[in-house]
Structure formats: C-alpha cells, structure tokens
Amino acid sequence: MEQKPTSAALAVRDLSVFFGANEVLKRVSIDIAPRAVTAVIGPSGCGKSTFLRALNRMHELNPEARMTGEIRLFGDDIYARNIEPVVVRRRVGMVFQKSNPFPTMTIFENVTVGLRLNGVRDKKLLAERAEQSLRMAALWDEVKDRLHAAAISLSGGQQQRLCIARALAVQPEVLLMDEPASALDPLATAKIEDLILELKSKYTIVIVTHNMQQAARASDFTAFFYLGELVEFGATTKIFTSPSQKRTEDYVTGRFG
C-alpha cells in the first residue's frame, strides 16, 4: 500500500545543485513528511549528502556551489532573497558523521552553545534547555553529575548524542543527520537508532545512511538516489519489499553499490 505524505515539512521542487560546472543533483522533487523519519540512501557520490546539505543551505560553504529550484520549509521559501542562511539553519539543525563537540568547552557549554552565541543570557533558561535537550538525546542520566567536565572526556557514542542534544537545544523544526552512526560501534549505533525513533514524535528527521538495515529499521520513508537523480521515493516497507524500479531493487538487495 502506498503511503503519501500529506502536508510536507520540506517541499523540494526541481532542486539542482552544481559545484562549478558539475551537476551533482539533478532536478530532485520530493515532499518530506513532518514528524517522520525519511532515510536517504544510495551509493557513494550519488548526491545524497549534497541533497541533505541543500536542505539547510550548508552546501553554500563551498564557494563553487550553485543551486536552482525551490525548497519550502513549512511553506517558507528558504532560498528567498531576504532570508539569511543563519535563520534557515536555526530552523533546520544538523548532526554530522563525525561527532564534533567543541574541545574547549564543557558538556554544559556544548549543549547551550547555540543559544549562548545567539544571545541567550538567562541562566535558568539555559539550565532548563540543557537538561531538556540532554534528556531528549538520552544522555542526561549519564552526564548529569558531570555537566562541567570536558566534552571530549565522553565516549564516542556519548559525544555523538551530545552533538544531537546540542542541535536540539536551539529547538529546530527539522533535524538532518548525515550518517550519524557510521563511526560508532553496534551498541552505540543501536542507542542512536532508538533515539531517532523517540525523536520523531516531535521532529521531522532526514537521515543519510549507508546502512540498509538502519534505513529499514529506523525510517518511515526512504528516498533512493543514484548519480544525482532521485530514482525512487516511498514508504520504507515498499522500497525494501517491492520497489517499482529495477535499480532500487538491485541496490537494496546488495547487488551493487
């Protein structure tokens, strides 16, 4: 049975991204459902990371990058002339493949850094938001007694959950995750996946992954990219059991990629 998202959190229309003369994303149109997990899969170099980064304008850090098309975040054009990328990124948070807590800061400072650098001074609010975000990232019980220890004293899996808490603390509407568990051991990976399932009650999540099982376990919708094109998009169960495209089937069954 085909499940179609109704009103989209992110409505992407004819999105093309170029790096110099190289077209890495070709006229992609997709509706990302709110409060659901959308997995983006595909072989290396298929444009899935670029797609993710275009959703909060992070691809613009590359001075060669150029885009055409339109992306609407709950109706707002995020590429409109008067919209600053900074504003977009506050609404669309991001977690990276390699955990990157700031090494000069404590756990508490890391969680609240987005708020503090955007001018929040209220100590009570910062403390509240820190606890709330760490709880949502399932890290609170492990760090509540050492909030003022260096962030880099945490284990790899804890550091990644700290990065998720840091992204949640600014209360984004959408959370983008670029292979968030690929550098972690199976136990830490399972924790991150549980966390993703928890978070989707509140957030719209888009996750890029190389791990087919992870996409199948953790996501509601799956988009398959190949050579910069969106080959197929639909409910995860359908993509993994009865894809309509031959290339999708070959990829999810491990025949290439």
Place this chain on the structure above:
Amino acid sequence: MQIVACACAILVVTPLVLVFYHLIKLGFSSINLAFFTQLPKAVGEAGGGMGNAIVGTFILLGQAALIGVPVGVLGGVFLSEYGRPGINWWIRFAADILNGVPSIVWGLVVYALVVMPMHGFSALAGGIVLGLMMIPLVMRTTEEVLHLVPGGYREAALALGVSKWKTVLQIVVRTALRGIVTGVLLALARVAGETAPLLFTALGNSMWTNKLTQPISALPLQIFNYAISPYDDWHRQAWAGALVLLFLVLFINISVRLLTRERWKSKT
C-alpha cells in the same frame, strides 16, 4: 657517516654551550639587586645597573604587542577564514618578504616615518618599529594554527545558526588560542633582542623615562653602548646585560614549550 653526522650535531650544540659559559663567567659576577634597580653610573664609578634599560625593554615590548598582536592575529584570521586564494597569495607573499627585510631597514623606515616628523627619537618610535616587525610573524603563525582547527567545528557551529564572525571568534580562534599565544610569544622573543632598528628610533637613554615621546633605553641598546666603550667596568656590565637578555628570551621560549606540551596532554 654516522660519526660525521654526530660531529655536526655536537657542533650545533657547542655554540650554545659556549655562549652560556662565557656570559655566566663574565656577566654573573656583576649581577646583583642594584643591576636590576639602579641607573647606570658615570665612568669610573663602580656599581650601578641597567634598571632603566630592563624597564625600557618591557615598555617597548608592550607597545610592540599592542600593535603587532591585533593586526597580526586579525590578518591571520583573514587569511585562514575569509580570504580567497588570489588575494591570499599576495598577502602571504608580502608577509614573507617583510619577514626577510633586514631589521636595520625597518629602523630607517620608521626613522623617516615617525622620528623625523616628530623631530626626535622616542620610545613610541621604538615600539612602532618592533610592532611592525611582529605583524608578519604573528600573522603567519596565526594562519597556520587556524588551519589546524578541523573544519567539522566550523560546520557544527554554522549548522546551529551561529553567524560566521561569531563562529570564527568563539569557536575557531578559541580552539586555536594556545597556538596563537605561542606564536605571539615567539614573535616577542624574536624582537626582544633587536638592536639595529632601535638605534634610529628609541636611541637609548641613561635616565629613567616616563614619557613615550622621549628616547628610552633598552637592554640591547645598553649592551651595544657599553660593549663598544673602552672601559672595563662597562664591559662587565654589558656581559651582565647580555646574560639578563638571554634569560628573558630563554624564559619566553620555555613558556612556549610548557604551553605546547599542555596542548598535547589535553588532546590525549
């Protein structure tokens, strides 16, 4: 082959040992409290010190830091965080040439630009010349340590909706702060011993000075003046001054070593 290499390695260390041996042998006997607190005495009078020259060196270094640190650090920030390859190439090229300009040329330039318009030698001119010499040194080391900050930290901050300048200042510079301080200290150590550019600017002074518009003494200047004098008393003072200057530079270098070692500790 190994023997030749070993001999060369010993040859590298030998001058350092000789310098220390000579300075301590000839200078240590003149070092006492008066040396650090008193003014130089007239020829023939025993005792006296280089108090004014020691204070003068610190005043000159302070001024130099006020000029060299902000300009050098911000220049390095520009090269690492904002510049484009084309303009960066020119700035680096200019900085590398400036690093190679003989110090006496710096002295002449500041003589023409500051001393002549002000109609007199001054502490200010001395501070300016040392500050100008620090700029390219600080700029290149700042750029290098900022390049060592992983791009992931910049991305993480920008993805939180933090503006670029706050990311640069609060995340990138803060992460590299120890390295930047190291670069500043090394630049200070480098200019602390400069003599030639001070001859045309700070000039030297045998009295205490509290005005930046008057000539001021500095350790290298005092050493120079005493060393070329015909008096044995002054020669001994010169050796003592050289010993103090050497220890000042050594102290800065050891501080740098401690700073960089801490950095390794916190990383592991």
